[in-house]
Amino acid sequence: MTPGNNGASTPEDDDPFGYLYADGQANGAQPPSGGYGYPNSVSRVRTVGERPYAQQAYGQPNVPPQQPQGTYGRPNAHYAAPETFPGSAQTTQSPMPGHGSGGGGGRGRGPNTKGLLIGAIAVVAAVVIGIGVAMLGGDDDKQAGEDPAATPSTSQSAESTPSGESSADTEAELPTIDAKALQLGGGATTASDIQGAKADGGVYVTGFNAVGASVTWTVNGIPDSGKYTLYVGYGVPGKDADATLTVNGTASSAPVKMKNYANAAEGDYAKGWTRTYNYIELNKGTNTVKISCEQGNQCDANLDQVWLVKDWVE
Template sequence: MTPGNNGASTPEDEDPFGYLYADGQARGAQPPSGSGGYGYPNAVSRVRSVGERTYGGQQQAPQAPPYGGQTIPQQQQQQPGGGGYGQPPSAAYQAPETFPGGAQTTRQQTPSSGRGRGPNTKGLLIGAIAVVAAVVIGISVAMMNGNGDDDKAGADTSTPPAQSESPSATPSSTSSVSASGDIPPIDAKALRLDGGASLASDVKGAKSDGGIYVGNFNQAGASITWTVNGVTEAGKYTLFSTYGVPGKDASATLTINGTAQDRPINLGNFAKAPAGDYEKGWTNTWADITLNKGTNTIKISCEQGNQCDVNFDQLWLKSGWK
């Protein structure tokens, strides 16, 4: 070559499209021929067919693409990752995704539809709803039961408390007259006790519920009081009493509506019990009294001059005098 026109010395200096320009045509640039050459005369031609590679001085012929329309050199088919052990990696290898129509590397998420492929969110949701529903039902039932208990408690408050056996704490008892004018027996534990009188049950034979009677009456000031409500007509009534004495006569003062009667109530040993035998001394007595219409109080007490060694069991009233 002459110093004036040496041509392109390197492939980088060659212009494959020089034949399109006037200066290139002046320098002899030619369009590509059927053999694949193009450019200036004596230019270094680097044109190769697609898929043709040269390694180690040997040219590898292209092979038909096995799939996807891409050409994979033989060495790449044998050694996808490069050369053999101890050899440099094959320059001909390219990742499949670089070829048109090649395999896609983007990982596709397969929807979970089979058993064992993920949590069953629908089942978990149904279970959670069932648990919440069970809790709500339980709370509702507990609240309903609580209201029922409160109602029962409120109803129970209307029941009068049990009367204490302490004489000072026992209120006046009350009773109502029946249609016939009679008043049924009232037990000793329903009477008001004062002055040391107290309830007892060690002596057998009392007719009151549980065999309970009024004892400790043998002292001045001891008394029992019965309040009678609803007397429909004022007039004459007979007071009856069941009592027990230890084989000897006794007596007590009878007071009607705050007025002491002239005659004490007779508590004789009508059962003919032996001395000291309270159990065989149970008997009954009566006294004529006059009551007002409405509420009346009947009191039996141990006063000065009375013989009060006696136990009281029941009291009741009948209309008229005996």
């Protein structure tokens, strides 16, 4: 039996690729005009890149056709969210943990940076205020703790470095006396021919360089019993001298040292004016202070002033 004699009802005539063979072509097999060589097949011709929307199988969700992708970085104009298609489930967007839902279309809100910024500014302000208060307090403490005694007064500096200056003005609350007001004895007298004496009118006691010569000061108005410093203004002719000190009838073991603190040349009384001091104790009220030239003293000196300072200054 030959192909084509039995009609198109034979199985071999159903071969969709019969047109590819010589015997098929002899029997009139033709290339398909539809799709893929299958008889009665549907035309599948379409534009390049286009895909047909697949038929929905039973029990399967309706899948939308894939749209062409847009340009990178730009939204696809043909895109539609899956939940917008018929029959699809609605989806909800859950906020991220730790983020609350704020305004603006339901967008998630980040941490409260404004509140953190305000808190940081408050902490910095508190620190600055604390430092300012501490600095102000430190200045007050320093001022309150300053010791007035730390700054040497005129009387304190005078005892360490004797000079010709008198502290009578700075110690006005205690008695001060010039030479001409002292009680003189033993040949002592007053004069004013040597320049440089600090006493009123330049008057000083001379003739003191002899055993028995003395000056006596009766001190009134001592406010309290206790320790005092006795200052004596004097002048020497470029060499050291000394005298005996007696307070309220009791001779002191420490002499009145009248050294050449002014560094005057020998014989120069005018350049030798300076001062010295002794520690004494006085009673409240009236006291007697005596400076005398006794046996063993070197008394070649002139005296011009005597004054007191409270306490034993150092």
